[in-house]
Amino acid sequence: xxxxxxxxxxxxxxxxxxxxxxxxxxxxxxxxxxxxxxxxxxxxxxxxxxxxxxxxxxxxxxxxxxxxxxxxxxxxxxxxxxxxxxxxxxxxxxxxxxxxxxxxxxxxxxxxxxxxxxxxxxxxxxxxxxxxxxxxxxxxxxxxxxxxxxxxxxxxxxxxxxxxxxxxxxxxxxxxxxxxxxxxxxxxxxxxxxxxxxxxxxxxxxxxxxxxxxx
Amino acid sequence: xxxxxxxxxxxxxxxxxxxxxxxxxxxxxxxxxxxxxxxxxxxxxxxxxxxxxxxxxxxxxxxxxxxxxxxxxxxxxxxxxxxxxxxxxxxxxxxxxxxxxxxxxxxxxxxxxxxxxxxxxxxxxxxxxxxxxxxxxxxxxxxxxxxxxxxxxxxxxxxxxxxxxxxxxxxxxxxxxxxxxxxxxxxxxxxxxxxxxxxxxxxxxxxxxxxxxxxxxxxxxxx
Amino acid sequence: xxxxxxxxxxxxxxxxxxxxxxxxxxxxxxxxxxxxxxxxxxxxxxxxxxxxxxxxxxxxxxxxxxxxxxxxxxxxxxxxxxxxxxxxxxxxxxxxxxxxxxxxxxxxxxxxxxxxxxxxxxxxxxxxxxxxxxxxxxxxxxxxxxxxxxxxxxxxxxxxxxxxxxxxxxxxxxxxxxxxxxxxxxxxxxxxxxxxxxxxxxxxxxxxxxxxxxxxxxxxxxxxxxxx
Numbered sequence: 001x002x003x004x005x006x007x008x009x010x011x012x013x014x015x016x017x018x019x020x021x022x023x024x025x026x027x028x029x030x031x032x033x034x035x036x037x038x039x040x041x042x043x044x045x046x047x048x049x050x051x052x053x054x055x056x057x058x059x060x061x062x063x064x065x066x067x068x069x070x071x072x073x074x075x076x077x078x079x080x081x082x083x084x085x086x087x088x089x090x091x092x093x094x095x096x097x098x099x100x101x102x103x104x105x106x107x108x109x110x111x112x113x114x115x116x117x118x119x120x121x122x123x124x125x126x127x128x129x130x131x132x133x134x135x136x137x138x139x140x141x142x143x144x145x146x147x148x149x150x151x152x153x154x155x156x157x158x159x160x161x162x163x164x165x166x167x168x169x170x171x172x173x174x175x176x177x178x179x180x181x182x183x184x185x186x187x188x189x190x191x192x193x194x195x196x197x198x199x200x201x202x203x204x205x206x207x208x209x210x211x212x213x214x215x
Numbered sequence: 216x217x218x219x220x221x222x223x224x225x226x227x228x229x230x231x232x233x234x235x236x237x238x239x240x241x242x243x244x245x246x247x248x249x250x251x252x253x254x255x256x257x258x259x260x261x262x263x264x265x266x267x268x269x270x271x272x273x274x275x276x277x278x279x280x281x282x283x284x285x286x287x288x289x290x291x292x293x294x295x296x297x298x299x300x301x302x303x304x305x306x307x308x309x310x311x312x313x314x315x316x317x318x319x320x321x322x323x324x325x326x327x328x329x330x331x332x333x334x335x336x337x338x339x340x341x342x343x344x345x346x347x348x349x350x351x352x353x354x355x356x357x358x359x360x361x362x363x364x365x366x367x368x369x370x371x372x373x374x375x376x377x378x379x380x381x382x383x384x385x386x387x388x389x390x391x392x393x394x395x396x397x398x399x400x401x402x403x404x405x406x407x408x409x410x411x412x413x414x415x416x417x418x419x420x421x422x423x424x425x426x427x428x429x430x431x432x433x434x435x436x437x438x
Numbered sequence: 439x440x441x442x443x444x445x446x447x448x449x450x451x452x453x454x455x456x457x458x459x460x461x462x463x464x465x466x467x468x469x470x471x472x473x474x475x476x477x478x479x480x481x482x483x484x485x486x487x488x489x490x491x492x493x494x495x496x497x498x499x500x501x502x503x504x505x506x507x508x509x510x511x512x513x514x515x516x517x518x519x520x521x522x523x524x525x526x527x528x529x530x531x532x533x534x535x536x537x538x539x540x541x542x543x544x545x546x547x548x549x550x551x552x553x554x555x556x557x558x559x560x561x562x563x564x565x566x567x568x569x570x571x572x573x574x575x576x577x578x579x580x581x582x583x584x585x586x587x588x589x590x591x592x593x594x595x596x597x598x599x600x601x602x603x604x605x606x607x608x609x610x611x612x613x614x615x616x617x618x619x620x621x622x623x624x625x626x627x628x629x630x631x632x633x634x635x636x637x638x639x640x641x642x643x644x645x646x647x648x649x650x651x652x653x654x655x656x657x658x659x660x661x662x663x664x665x666x
Contacts, residue, residue, distance in 0.1 A: 087527030103452035105535035367620035
């Protein structure tokens with residue numbers, strides 16, 4: 001069983017005329033880190049930086065597996081991510097979407113794997129193209145996407161938004177299960193939205209330019 | 216440096232005067248029209264030079280990601296647009312005198328029209344992007360991509376189809392067939408236009424840098 | 439579990455297959471391309487007819503008209519390669535799991551296959567409607583393949599650049615036109631040669647060189663166009 005670690009070192013992000021956050025650092029081996037803050041405070045941007053989707057203005061992100069630093073290409077599949085602006089191909093079914101992402105990532109998932117993944121988020125019965133999915137179903141599919149490539153680190157931005165009670169239970173179970181063996185980073189506006197976290201990073205508000213420095 | 220810039224004005228003036236006064240008009244051309252070579256060809260050369268400069272600085276930006284490189288690239292493209300338009304205008308005047316019509320869809324003249332489109336496309340593309348970092352990235356990628364394809368535009372396409380254009384003007388065998396006065400003025404004009412281009416480039420990119428720094432300090436020093 | 443990691447081509451093929459699946463399910467987009475080609479053909483055929491052109495000019499004009507039809511039919515779909523990913527928001531997921539070269543290759547391949555499909559239908563129809571004779575079918579096949587690939591790779595790359603800008607449709611035409619003219623001119627020249635039967639290979643070599651240069655440049659710049 002591989003052991004993984006994600007580390008943020010003095011991360012800073014600002015857009016022209018708009019500083020977002022600075023000097024954000026943390027390290028996580030296993031368990032849950034919750035990033036909490038109001039809208040616009042930079043949580044989503046931070047999570048995207050951790051996921052490799054955005055480049056920080058300063059600072060670095062390190063992801064290690066078994067003590068070895070992973071390259072940017074390896075991080076693509078080693079770091080699972082989902083966020084509110086992740087969308088799926090409306091003409092394809094949930095299974096086809098996940099199958100596609102697996103193939104294009106170079107890690108095709110078997111029919112069984114995808115079926116159990118969808119089952120884990122409560123979408124086992126969902127047929128038909130994604131364009132007919134409800135908000136809650138799409139959110140569940142996002143969670144499935146995050147776990148698709150058998151990641152070593154999982155980042156979930158707004159994991160429970162739009163999801164009903166059943167879905168919340170399923171997601172919480174998935175997160176708890178993952179957190180036993182790998183680092184899990186969650187982000188949301190309110191603490192209550194998130195399954196139990198070991199550690200919390202608070203983002204103080206809009207354009208403060210300073211995240212709480214966390215170790 | 217400043218002295219050289221000051222000298223550029225009288226130098227240019229001397230070139231223009233010499234172009235009209237010193238060499239005899241070339242054989243085979245109507246009246247004084249061959250004098251256009253002292254302006255038309257340097258403009259064409261400068262337009263192509265501008266392209267190379269823009270492409271070079273775009274590559275530099277892609278590697279180093281320093282804003283200054285992008286500013287120079289953009290300034291070079293603007294100047295390239297100016298000089299290629301001038302090339303077309305001087306060329307059209309010549310065409311009217313020699314062949315009676317301003318435009319003939321001749322491959323050589325058309326390739327410079329395409330250069331005008333290319334430069335305009337670059338500026339249009341940049342104008343459509345708001346974020347400065349992304350604008351520089353997309354502009355640079357386009358400039359480098361276009362630079363790779365440019366040889367086909369300027370050199371190959373005209374050769375695949377026949378051309379009206381005087382065979383590299385007064386120079387069919389690749390040898391310099393000009394008489395001494397013509398040759399002197401021609402190469403001097405080439406040098407003068409090149410100097411002019413670099414001077415204008417320096418001013419434009421300096422202006423862009425000042426704009427950027429002013430905007431930065433207006434924001435209170437944040438990046 | 440040890441498994442052979444899928445290589446570059448199978449990943450690119452996944453992108454191509456996915457685009458094809460989307461288009462075939464939507465049907466509107468594919469239908470409109472073929473409808474456009476059919477309309478253009480009908481228009482040209484009606485206006486010009488098999489005998490409406492003076493014989494000396496025929497092969498030049500026919501070749502030009504053919505490429506106008508092919509190019510503009512393809513142009514209705516070429517820009518959408520990347521633009522649609524951005525519009526629907528799916529680009530984010532794709533960017534998470536795949537590098538730019540894989541996505542570019544897959545989409546260029548899809549555009550190429552689509553172009554070939556348009557050509558396979560349009561060229562025989564054109565030949566029949568305008569009594570256009572092709573003395574060297576091999577030469578014509580070569581132009582269509584080389585010209586089609588060049589068109590696809592350049593358009594797909596530019597689509598990636600344009601996808602994250604505003605005013606996308608007009609912008610695509612503006613940025614692609616100057617770069618595609620050096621492709622279309624030799625393509626037309628080679629088509630004229632193929633129809634007259636006197637294929638000397640020069641325009642085809644130019645096309646091949648263009649394709650090679652464009653493919654290398656697109657490959658090297660793919661990561662730049664893809665990053666955020």
